[in-house]
Structure formats: C-alpha cells, structure tokens
Amino acid sequence: VAETGLTSLLLDTSAVPSEKLHYLQLYSSLLGKLDTQKYTREKLNTLSIRYLNGAGFRLSTIPQKDWNDFAPVMVISWPGLMGEYTEQLDLVKEILLHTKFTDNATILDVVKSQIAGMKNQFTNNPVNLLITRNYALANNCTNYQNYISQLEYYDFLVKLEQALQTNSYDVLSGLKSMHGLVLNRTNMITMFSGNENNIKKYEEAIMSLVQALPAKAVVMQDYSKLPRPAKKEGIAMDTSVQYNMLSAPYERMGTEYNGKLIPIGLVINENYITPKIRFGYSAYDNIVNFTSTGFMLISYRDPNIRETFDVYKGLPAFVKGFEITQEELNRYILKAFGTYTAKSGELSGGIDAMDNYLMGKTPEDRLKLLREIKSTTVQDLRDSAAMFENLLKNGARSTVGSAEKISTAKDLYDSILSFGQ
Structure with a gap:
C-alpha cells in the first residue's frame, strides 16, 4: 500500500431521539457542504477533493448477531497520502467543529437537490427502496436504516423545504442541536488501514482530533419502536x-x-x-x-x-x-x-x-x-x-x-x- 492509508471515524449517534433522526440524516449530509470558520464552502470542496478524496459524512450502523441490537454511528472514511495526514485530520476537525448552520439558501438548495435525487431514484431504480422497506420487517437495525433514509426521510425533506421558506429559524436550530448530540468522543471509534510504519503516525496524529471533541455521557435511545412498513x-x-x-x-x-x-x-x-x-x-x-x-x-x-x-x-x-x-x-x-x-x-x-x-x-x-x-x-x-x-x-x-x-x-x-x- 506504499504511503497510502485508509482512515475511518465513527461517532456514536445513539443519543439522538427518534423524533430527530431525520434532522440527523440531513445534518450528516450537510457536513462539508457549508461554510466553516476558516473556509467558504467552495474552498472546502476543493480541499476535500485534495485531501479527503471527496469523502463525505454518512449514517451507518454496527449490527450485532441477529441485527436487533446495533450501534448507530456517523461515519467518514477516506484514503490519503500519509505525508499529508496532518492536513487531512485538520480538515475533518474543521468540518466537525466549525461548520456554520446559518446559510439558509445553501441548505435549501441541498434539501431541494436531495428531494429531486430521491424522487428520481425511487421512480427510475426503486430496487433499493424495495429491499430496505421489505427487509425493515426482519430486524431493528434494518428498520432503523429504512426509517432514516427512505420514504419517511423524503416526506421530512418535502415538509422541510416549505419550512425553510417560511420559518427557517426552527430548521436551523434543529440542525445546530445535532452538534451537541453527535460531537462527542465518548464511544468514538477510529480505524486505520495502512503499512506498519504508518500505524504509529496514525496513532499519534489521530489524538489531536479525538481530544478536540468533548467527552460527554451518552443517553442511549430506544429505536425498536420506530414505525415499520406493512408486511x-x-x-x-x-x-x-x-x-x-x-x-x-x-x-x-x-x-x-x-x-x-x-x-x-x-x-x-x-x-x-x-x-x-x-x-x-x-x-x-x-x-x-x-x-x-x-x-x-x-x-x-x-x-x-x-x-x-x-x-x-x-x-x-x-x-x-x-x-x-x-x-x-x-x-x-x-x-x-x-x-x-x-x-x-x-x-x-x-x-x-x-x-x-x-x-x-x-x-x-x-x-x-x-x-x-x-x-x-x-x-x-x-x-x-x-x-x-x-x-x-x-x-x-x-x-x-x-x-x-x-x-x-x-x-x-x-x-x-x-x-x-
């Protein structure tokens, strides 16, 4: 693998209440697309392509055994040159800690884009919708994945589009509230794949990012009662x-x-x-x-x-x-x-x-x-x-x-x- 490494960060999202899960999905998709304290979103996009290979944040799960028990997480994973590892971690830290959820116009554009993209996918290639909704009946983990990403999330975005044009304050407040629930090093997992010589570099450098996050108690939510599709x-x-x-x-x-x-x-x-x-x-x-x-x-x-x-x-x-x-x-x-x-x-x-x-x-x-x-x-x-x-x-x-x-x-x-x- 020479001087290339693959890094993954997994942040525990189990403290997010069920009624805010769709805000969490939108929040994760906005990270890297909005201005931060140091960079405009245009500059951030250029740097993300340069150092993170264009990687974005996404929601995922870590299932156990029968998939009824699972850990919900927010993930970013990127390959990069180890000679630029400090720059990579600094950029991720800037996105996580200093994204500004104040640009109503850009957030509205992202919401509209997601609505159009989901509608196109559902209509022209609905097999993922079919599988996720059908298999949501099999276990709690897949039902969670369905709830945060499919028809329920689409309906949330449609309503949010209207809210952003009439009462954006509540929407922006909802997104900002995710910071307090997600930015937490408690239960955080970092993973690295690379050559043996670079493992020590990863172990030393990653702590600058981990230590920048607060350490707070996590009040785990119960997602077993989320709505399920019909059998x-x-x-x-x-x-x-x-x-x-x-x-x-x-x-x-x-x-x-x-x-x-x-x-x-x-x-x-x-x-x-x-x-x-x-x-x-x-x-x-x-x-x-x-x-x-x-x-x-x-x-x-x-x-x-x-x-x-x-x-x-x-x-x-x-x-x-x-x-x-x-x-x-x-x-x-x-x-x-x-x-x-x-x-x-x-x-x-x-x-x-x-x-x-x-x-x-x-x-x-x-x-x-x-x-x-x-x-x-x-x-x-x-x-x-x-x-x-x-x-x-x-x-x-x-x-x-x-x-x-x-x-x-x-x-x-x-x-x-x-x-x-």
Whole structure:
C-alpha cells in the first residue's frame, strides 16, 4: 500500500431521539457542504477533493448477531497520502467543529437537490427502496436504516423545504442541536488501514482530533419502536415495470444461517428462478440471496406481479423434486466456495477485518461457513423444502410498480402506498 492509508471515524449517534433522526440524516449530509470558520464552502470542496478524496459524512450502523441490537454511528472514511495526514485530520476537525448552520439558501438548495435525487431514484431504480422497506420487517437495525433514509426521510425533506421558506429559524436550530448530540468522543471509534510504519503516525496524529471533541455521557435511545412498513405492501409509482420481493429472517423460516444455503441458492437461481422469471416471464433480472440474517427473492424490471409470486410458491416443490447428482451439486459448491474466498484490496481488506471485529465476527466464523459450504449434499437441498414453506407462510411480500398492475393484484397486499402519482 506504499504511503497510502485508509482512515475511518465513527461517532456514536445513539443519543439522538427518534423524533430527530431525520434532522440527523440531513445534518450528516450537510457536513462539508457549508461554510466553516476558516473556509467558504467552495474552498472546502476543493480541499476535500485534495485531501479527503471527496469523502463525505454518512449514517451507518454496527449490527450485532441477529441485527436487533446495533450501534448507530456517523461515519467518514477516506484514503490519503500519509505525508499529508496532518492536513487531512485538520480538515475533518474543521468540518466537525466549525461548520456554520446559518446559510439558509445553501441548505435549501441541498434539501431541494436531495428531494429531486430521491424522487428520481425511487421512480427510475426503486430496487433499493424495495429491499430496505421489505427487509425493515426482519430486524431493528434494518428498520432503523429504512426509517432514516427512505420514504419517511423524503416526506421530512418535502415538509422541510416549505419550512425553510417560511420559518427557517426552527430548521436551523434543529440542525445546530445535532452538534451537541453527535460531537462527542465518548464511544468514538477510529480505524486505520495502512503499512506498519504508518500505524504509529496514525496513532499519534489521530489524538489531536479525538481530544478536540468533548467527552460527554451518552443517553442511549430506544429505536425498536420506530414505525415499520406493512408486511404485505404495494407501492404505486409512475412506472411501466414492477419490482417484486419476498423475504424472511431465518428464525421465521425455522432455520439458522448455514454455509450450505449458499450453493442451494445457486441451484435454485440457475435451475428454477432464472428460467421462470427471466426467460419465462421476461423480467430483466432476478436476485436469489441468502444473507447472514435472512433470505430474499427479488424480480427486477418485471412485467408481472401475481405470476412472479406464483413462481415463488413453487419453490418447495422444486427443491423436493429437482434431479441432481452430488457430482453436479459440487459445481455449485465450488462456485460458492470461490465467491466466499475471494480476496479484497489490501486497504479495504484491513477495514473489512475491523468491521467484522466490531460486529462480533471471527475468523473461525468464516472457516465454519466454508466448511459448511463444502459439506452440502443433495439431501440438504431436499430438506430445504420446509424452510421455503415457512418463507411462503411468514415472509414479507412487497411490490413497487404501476398503479394499474398493483390494483389488479391488490388482494396480495395489506397496504398500498402511492408515490408521485
């Protein structure tokens, strides 16, 4: 990695009350876009590109085990030359400590830009909206992520746009209040990935930033009661194609995460879902994914709704009756093994290792997963039928699509929302 280092700072945001979470999201997105005591926003942008590779602040989470327990954080992560490390940290410190939340016009422009960007994303590529809202039902962590970044945040911005034009004082006060809740070195985490010679430089230099922040007690908030989407939800938009999803956490499927599920997913995708959804019903793409917390089926740019969910209903019968030998299954095992042993970059690999540590993942967990992948048998495929039956019974069903299509399948949903209609 020569003289390049990758630094990440994680600030604890668990003191922010639920009713202020959308202010927190806006606050994080404004850092680096407003004047500070030393720099105009134009100069700040130039320096950010020069020293921080254009990195910005964002909200994230550190989930634990089943993702119901998690630590909410505000993160900035940037690569940079170690010969300029002092300049990098000084710039981050200036942004954190001395951003001026007084420029109503610029804040209004940012809000308008975010509204336009989110509307464009929701309308033209709503798959992230679909996944986040659907999976919000799986655990508290994903529900938090959904609440702070999707439709609820969009609605907040729309109202805020009006407020900035009629009563900006309350809005600016709300943003300034985030300083007191977020700027705190208590529970702060700093991470660095680089060569061995530069670790000492990082350890010495980073303290100038850490010590500049106050140390205050953190009163942790309870985010388990945030609003959740309906279990069966349709979202009508101005689109001619649909995005469908069925998912469930493992506990609702009567099982636990196991490496054997990975090659099973590949078998299902190649021999059942793709031939049916893509080749049979002309969807642009589909996703079959076993994550560490649950399973999801997604159709992408799909002309259908009911037909797709009918295909999903056939999963138990497929895995029970699909003819495959162990030798043929080994091909999927090798593919899964290769995917999960692929190397990441040196710098990003270091940060990934630290992320895994924070989430309680160990190297032994990875080895266990690989051993499970290698041990998958045809009988394991057959036995997965019960798991998929539970998916159909207990899973969350969602569609983002045209109002006309959703209306013809309205019996599939408990709730139908409308966006941009």
